[in-house]
Amino acid sequence: MNSSKSLSSSSKSLSARFNLSFGLMALIWIVGLAGHFTVLQEWPALALYVLGSIGLVLYRGKTTGEWEEMYLAGGDLRKSLKWGAIGGTLLLLLAMMNTVNMMKNQNGTAMMSGMQYLLVNRSLLYLYPILVIAEEFLWRGIMFSAMIEKGFNKHLTVFLTTLFFLLNHFAVAPVNMMERAMMAMMAFPLGIIGGYIVVNTKSVWGSVLVHMIVMTSMIAAIQIIF
Numbered sequence: 165m166n167s168s169k170s171l172s173s174s175s176k177s178l179s180a181r182f183n184l185s186f187g188l189m190a191l192i193w194i195v196g197l198a199g200h201f202t203v204l205q206e207w208p209a210l211a212l213y214v215l216g217s218i219g220l221v222l223y224r225g226k227t228t229g230e231w232e233e234m235y236l237a238g239g240d241l242r243k244s245l246k247w248g249a250i251g252g253t254l255l256l257l258l259a260m261m262n263t264v265n266m267m268k269n270q271n272g273t274a275m276m277s278g279m280q281y282l283l284v285n286r287s288l289l290y291l292y293p294i295l296v297i298a299e300e301f302l303w304r305g306i307m308f309s310a311m312i313e314k315g316f317n318k319h320l321t322v323f324l325t326t327l328f329f330l331l332n333h334f335a336v337a338p339v340n341m342m343e344r345a346m347m348a349m350m351a352f353p354l355g356i357i358g359g360y361i362v363v364n365t366k367s368v369w370g371s372v373l374v375h376m377i378v379m380t381s382m383i384a385a386i387q388i389i390f
Contacts, residue, residue, distance in 0.1 A: 177228055178313050184224070185307035188216050189328060196335030206338040213336045214295055217302035224306065232366075233313070234305045239367030248370030251357040252377030258353075259381040292383065296375045303329045303355065304362045304371045318363045326355030354378055 196209035225231045232238035303325045311321045333348040334341075358371030 177230065178233075178310060181224060181230065181233070181306060182310035182314055184220055185302065185310055188212075188220055188302065189307070189332070192216065192332065193335045206336050210336040210338060213302075213332070214298040217298040217306075218294075221301040221306050234301075234309050235362055235366055235368040236301075236305060240365040241367050241369060244361055244365035244367035244370030245373055246370070247361045247365070248358075248373030249377075251361065251370075252374040255353060255357070255374065255378050256381045259350075259378065259385060262385070292379050293376065296372060296379055299329070300358070300368055300372045300375055304358050305368045308359065308362055308368075312363075322356060322359030322363060326352060326359055329355045350378065350382070 192209050192213050195212055196206050199206050199208050221234060221236070224234065225236065307328070308321060308325050311325070312318065316324075330348045330351045333351055334344050337344045337347060339347075354375060358374050361370040361374070362368055
């Protein structure tokens with residue numbers, strides 16, 4: 165009887181985690197779409213994205229103790245960080261090549277002007293680690309883990325969470341569509357590498373490391389170009 169109750173409780177907890185993660189994604193996209201047609205633009209969606217993702221994961225962790233289930237604790241942390249460093253280095257080299265090409269391209273500066281304005285002129289440069297954590301907590305943490313536990317194929321889970329992560333840049337990035345498309349392109353290899361790190365280590369922190377390296381390289385590129 166106790167075993168049956170425990171399984172039922174675990175199933176309900178999983179369903180709640182699954183529904184909440186997808187519900188948050190849907191709400192972010194709705195708010196982003198609404199903001200696109202107002203003077204507020206995508207700022208409310210971006211705020212919901214960051215605060216909602218971190219808040220939801222902390223809420224689930226505190227109330228249900230699902231830290232390991234969401235890959236924030238446990239797993240093979242050492243292996244995760246090792247592969248995160250390797251994956252991050254590969255993407256860093258790719259980003260350096262892109263920076264060189266943009267410096268040669270006369271349109272390179274214009275293509276990154278929106279990000280330069282936000283990060284430098286609006287003094288948001290030092291908040292990017294919070295954004296990275298929020299993104300990883302949602303896509304490679306609570307949503308990813310819930311899909312795996314629901315029985316989704318691991319390759320499909322990596323692909324779908326990467327696709328959602330990619331599309332989300334069009335909903336929350338308060339820059340022009342060209343720059344959103346560029347960020348979405350960067351999100352694809354990041355999501356794939358991060359996803360497979362999580363699949364094989366059951367730890368989100370290697371993916372966080374990859375993401376942090378990529379964001380740092382992007383900011384360095386903006387500083388160099390401008």
